[in-house]
Amino acid sequence: MIGEYQFYLGGEFCSSDEKLAVINPYTGKVFANTSMAGNLELDKAIDKASAVKEDLIDFPSGKKYNILMQIAAGIKDAREEFAGIIVAESAKPIRYARGEVDRAIQTFIVAAEEAKRLPGEYLDMEWTAPGEGKEAIVRYFPVGLVAGIAPFNFPLNLAVHKLAPAIASGCPIILKPSSSTPLTTLRLAQIIDRTDLPKGAVSIIPMNRETGNSMVSDDRFALLTFTGSPAVGWKMKSNAGKKKVVLELGGNAGLIVTESADLDKAVAKSLVGSFAYSGQVCIHTQRILVHKDVFDEFTAKFIEGVQKFRSGDPTDESTEISAMIDEDNAKRVEEWVREAAKGGAKVLAGGKRDGGYFEPTVLTNTKNSMKVCSLEIFGPVVTIEKYTEFDRALTYINDSRYGLQAGVFTNTITEMNAAFRHLEVGGIMINDIPGFRVDHMPYGGVKDSGFGREGVKYSMHDMLEPRLLVKDK
């Protein structure tokens, strides 16, 4: 884990002169080094990728299956090592780090299976006279070279959600991991390299900003898939030229707890949704709305739960919350909470910062115009407010520029239906938190929260191009 990591370029492990020191956010110390690619290395990776493009088109699905299953098995064998790297470079508590590794394994398994299930179609052409005597087939071909850009918060699984579908689709991919957390995917590269995947099909390379930008605009890429912040993402779309674009951005996810909810379950899940990995999660529960009849009970139990949180060293098995990714972010969160408090919000729990660590914080009496409500906080902060009518609760959730996922705890059919019909989000979780995700479901946001969907099969949809064959019958 400690030491020197090389990047993976066109089937070779190599280094560049532009060094990148990787800091452990909990200790604040550099614990490993790697290096970043410039445009020269990027060009080389693109060339290698282009050279295998044709081979990948003809790659039988069974072989792709075997390779992807081998990668899944490889990660499983090195589960603890992967979890350890995640902890070290991201300060994610070990219990969550292990969960992320398990999901990455599952993501590769799902991709292996989907590789055998590309969506070919048979079409009847005889609907009108000009098509009589004809039939058609649609086969799906890899769209071409993919540019993947992954974030720091799930350094393994959110990268895997680009790598695995690309391999399954037969697209070469060049992945830029986050500069804060590049090591997990570099370790993954070693596993990939041991398979029969043609060299050049996958490159994993930390990049400086300039080279990252080149990747966005370069027309040799057919698809850009980015997971990160809305501000950065939407700008990329305009600079993307002729390529396809998929954006997985963030939000200020809302959760409604109704009077028919199982309150204990709602509290337990909300605590995880609000504070797991210090809220540095795209679908972090940021805004909770509780029906007036159960508001006091819910809030009391919730605060009680907050107070029991164990913070500290992320390598410790019992730790539930640790340092944020860096002090700058902790300061930003502190500033937003302060702004809210000044504006009249009441701090029910937490609110304090210690270096890069920020306490689990609960606010109430907030206004929608406050940053803690309207922007993506990406920190361990949640607001709890009271509502009277369910429709108004829906309106409150929708009163946002974002729309990723939402949660509703209810046992009432009409409320479930109304939530599905009216919530302007990518996904609604009944009796679960907005942060619920399994790796084969369609995942992604509407409004400013994103463009397109991930979730293996859904990612693959964007990595494939239909081609029609019309023939005599």
Add this chain to the structure above:
Amino acid sequence: MIGEYQFYLGGEFCSSDEKLAVINPYTGKVFANTSMAGNLELDKAIDKASAVKEDLIDFPSGKKYNILMQIAAGIKDAREEFAGIIVAESAKPIRYARGEVDRAIQTFIVAAEEAKRLPGEYLDMEWTAPGEGKEAIVRYFPVGLVAGIAPFNFPLNLAVHKLAPAIASGCPIILKPSSSTPLTTLRLAQIIDRTDLPKGAVSIIPMNRETGNSMVSDDRFALLTFTGSPAVGWKMKSNAGKKKVVLELGGNAGLIVTESADLDKAVAKSLVGSFAYSGQVCIHTQRILVHKDVFDEFTAKFIEGVQKFRSGDPTDESTEISAMIDEDNAKRVEEWVREAAKGGAKVLAGGKRDGGYFEPTVLTNTKNSMKVCSLEIFGPVVTIEKYTEFDRALTYINDSRYGLQAGVFTNTITEMNAAFRHLEVGGIMINDIPGFRVDHMPYGGVKDSGFGREGVKYSMHDMLEPRLLVKDK
């Protein structure tokens, strides 16, 4: 409407020596005549059908679409005439007769659309080494000649549910309508005959019992599709030889009204479900279970509704209930009600017979062993009982040899889920009666209620045979 009807054999309208007088069940008088085929006519129809079999395979889907849409339009143009024939031969009140005609139109429209959407597939063959370099297509071919046997209670639409899918699938079909209500489909034959459908593809012929039985066992038919009583249906399955069999039989459908139900809606719909067309409906609501907290209110309102029913001449626009199909059936219902009363059941409303007319009847305090509970009553009788625990209500519904459809009025998610998971039926209607059906949904029973599904696309599934083509890629 009044007069002589010819049957439709291999594209020609003709008669036989075996006359069939059609009686109006309300007036009790013969109002029209037709004749029945014997084995000679059946043979001729089979020959004609066999002669067009090959042509139908090559019939372009667009042409099938046009023919089926033309039939739909033809029925629409003659809507009142069709409704009138249904009223005359079945004593179905005109309001319901019109509804049946509208559904038959819709069934042809759906079939027209599905004719263009036969389920062709493209298959990846490369999952293992022996398939490398290969791909496959599955096309669906008509299975062959279809034997259709239709019941009296929906003389048009339940026949159309066999005719329309057969035409859409490219299968020739010989339909035996009920001997009580043969005229509606014979009128339909005139519309079919005016289209470009190859002559011989559809024959519609009343038959005597012996000829009907021949149809069941004759190996020249590839599929038998029967709608009628369980006793007759299951016997057919054993005599069917090598052919496929679809059975749409009856049941003793149950309905649960929970404490979270919209009671007024539940009452209004249950009244229709229990008494429309005197309960002579496969998915007639026969057993109602009401939660103890709302039992009294529900029952009071229900009885109030029963007392407002207008009975009488089925041609009268205001009539809601009229004579049963024949006096024998009314007597059978009377007998079953009497048996229940003797056994301790309380008659809350109705219970009396007048010739072929039987009053809308409500029973309570019944036991599961009584015929009114355990057998299919096929008459205007319903039982209402009280329940305390939802799970027990589900058990009660399942305690039956039948399992067609069920209804549950509830606004509670967990109850909806439990009903879906545990009710052993073909379909569960939340906030509607067991009798809910639209013509494109899968429809059919489990246990003794049936074998296979109807509902255009689902019927077509049984009328088609997959054929695989494996080829180089």
Add this chain to the structure above:
Amino acid sequence: MIGEYQFYLGGEFCSSDEKLAVINPYTGKVFANTSMAGNLELDKAIDKASAVKEDLIDFPSGKKYNILMQIAAGIKDAREEFAGIIVAESAKPIRYARGEVDRAIQTFIVAAEEAKRLPGEYLDMEWTAPGEGKEAIVRYFPVGLVAGIAPFNFPLNLAVHKLAPAIASGCPIILKPSSSTPLTTLRLAQIIDRTDLPKGAVSIIPMNRETGNSMVSDDRFALLTFTGSPAVGWKMKSNAGKKKVVLELGGNAGLIVTESADLDKAVAKSLVGSFAYSGQVCIHTQRILVHKDVFDEFTAKFIEGVQKFRSGDPTDESTEISAMIDEDNAKRVEEWVREAAKGGAKVLAGGKRDGGYFEPTVLTNTKNSMKVCSLEIFGPVVTIEKYTEFDRALTYINDSRYGLQAGVFTNTITEMNAAFRHLEVGGIMINDIPGFRVDHMPYGGVKDSGFGREGVKYSMHDMLEPRLLVKDK
């Protein structure tokens, strides 16, 4: 046909001060007038569209079906009138104009059917432990307001390919027809207006360039769907902001005639592919490659066919080729042919211009660098060249920045397979011309020929946004 046409804005027919005279390209004379919207009118149309957005989400599919079928019937009733307007504003020979009207009818019928078949999904969530006890549904919601921009060459059907799927999907749409040929869709607006479609759901408005550009960049639109030239289309993509973009552009479609081809059929179809509507067709056959063994025979028969073409008045039943859309375009074509001739190309037929009319022209001995080969000519010009090896013919077709559709006349399985595997296009037509299209098939190009697919169901895919509901099971 002759006279004043109003545009259709938010359910009302109205005019603006910015007049637009419509010229008959064959006579060169103004025969009708309409007017163009400015930004003020566009704003008003957007407001009206936004006002019905919610209503459209709840619009039952059956009602959308009825509306779309009513529009289809309305066009059918006015078939000759529509054909007449197309002839007048575009100089398309009446035989082809009628074909276009028939296809527009079919496009609405297909959309009616697809309105009932939005792609809802049921998802098993239990693949891993965190999803146990859960299930999910995906429903598809209208993406929002659609901006449609249609070209002059199929003034009716290419506009309908945006209007019909938008209505089927429940998206409001504002359509900008071509300024050269705005009348056909304005006539269509009258039919749409008579249906129960909520007012504001469809606006059809000619626009000046500035307003057209506003539509591209305005963030109130959720989707831009453009059919037109590559140069214009790709620029739009960069200016489109956060919206989705579909581009249906052109190409320089190639056709291969192999030695196993049915030559007479190949000649007959190629003549239509090369010269129908003077080649002003996105999938116009521009480059023909013929196997050396049949080159002479094919070319001789082809030239013979060219010489029999009847040119003249497009209203004349026998006319096969008439004036181009305007003299500027005819001059451009003349210039490109001249350039080719100078560079060594041999003119086998045609080559001359008379005002806006350009003769059907056949070139050989061309080089790939000539404009007649490398750019989209959008005129009645085709090149015929000889090939020896099939693989080289495929390479020749692919040696282009475009990739819309291609045709291959062959009876050899290995050639068919190689064409499907290697031709970088959206669709390959075996034994037909690149210009083959039926309205329900996926249609669209790769490389510079487009972005996304049309063909009712495929267009709808882009007009719909998935929304996931995860719930207890």
Add this chain to the structure above:
Amino acid sequence: MIGEYQFYLGGEFCSSDEKLAVINPYTGKVFANTSMAGNLELDKAIDKASAVKEDLIDFPSGKKYNILMQIAAGIKDAREEFAGIIVAESAKPIRYARGEVDRAIQTFIVAAEEAKRLPGEYLDMEWTAPGEGKEAIVRYFPVGLVAGIAPFNFPLNLAVHKLAPAIASGCPIILKPSSSTPLTTLRLAQIIDRTDLPKGAVSIIPMNRETGNSMVSDDRFALLTFTGSPAVGWKMKSNAGKKKVVLELGGNAGLIVTESADLDKAVAKSLVGSFAYSGQVCIHTQRILVHKDVFDEFTAKFIEGVQKFRSGDPTDESTEISAMIDEDNAKRVEEWVREAAKGGAKVLAGGKRDGGYFEPTVLTNTKNSMKVCSLEIFGPVVTIEKYTEFDRALTYINDSRYGLQAGVFTNTITEMNAAFRHLEVGGIMINDIPGFRVDHMPYGGVKDSGFGREGVKYSMHDMLEPRLLVKDK
């Protein structure tokens, strides 16, 4: 391998008093013993199966996946042992035995994946007014207890094609292996037993004929799936009562070699198709038709190939052909060949018997009425005949009561299309033998060759029952 085997009843390994000695067909000696269940044991197995029925319905798909993958891995680990048992009990040459084991592994993997992909549906209910405001879901539930009856010729994989889909579908299954070859599946039972599959879900029990017949008629089974001879199969269908029936029977598969075929490939594949495992294969190539222009060349090469076959001990790596399953069968084949020779057929190769061994035999000048043509020979015999017109070759293939699979070696599109359109079989293999099968493709015959399809997903279709939930939207 040698020794005593217990059967697997309701999660326990046990024996009965009715002993079954297993003979090695090559040595003719008993090498192992097991015992057979009577009705008492069958009853017990049914009870155990019924007891776990409910648990299996709620079994999460991810757990079924894990169990099925564990079984696949278990077989892989014991690959050589399994191959050895197959060789010993069936005299299948080791090279083919290994292939069978590999396919069984793959069948379990496919079933694991399909367990996660049961065909749930979302249905729009709003096509007509009565469905407005409603939506529906279809989920698929296990149909109930499955009776599986497997044949001797693929003792492992043809049993697995019943076991794996049953586990994937959540149906308990009782499997009766062939009395000649019961050991492979009893070994498999040990692997299944080690997984977390609820005990009782799978029983594997050799049975005497009477008990086997009970299984056919017993109404506690919901589905009977039989692989074996046509005579036995069709009789079962009539005795099956209310249960579903799937029959995988045999045939007299035909193969056409056209003048455009790759002859060397055709010869090589035909030799395997005709003689692998002494033709004791349901899709054994029994009738070859060769175009007159290549008949002599094909036949010469084919005979040359036959003469190179290495016969002998099936445990020998080089052995290609060994003893038949028993001497009775060898004698039957001898008798049929003799009948053909008497009738005028010419024996081009082979024709002689030595105990249970029958030589690879090639006949020509046969007549369709001879048993070697019209019945399923299930032995190492093939006929080769000449044809002139392709249509006649198709007719020849169709002139049979059977229709399982067929092969056509051709490079001509029109021939491929004609074969697909006209051959009355379940599957057509272009450029391969009728015996081509991969385990995820739909497999099964028409006419007397079968009823229904296997191939994991397709088998599961019959093991599942749809259940509809209609609810408010």
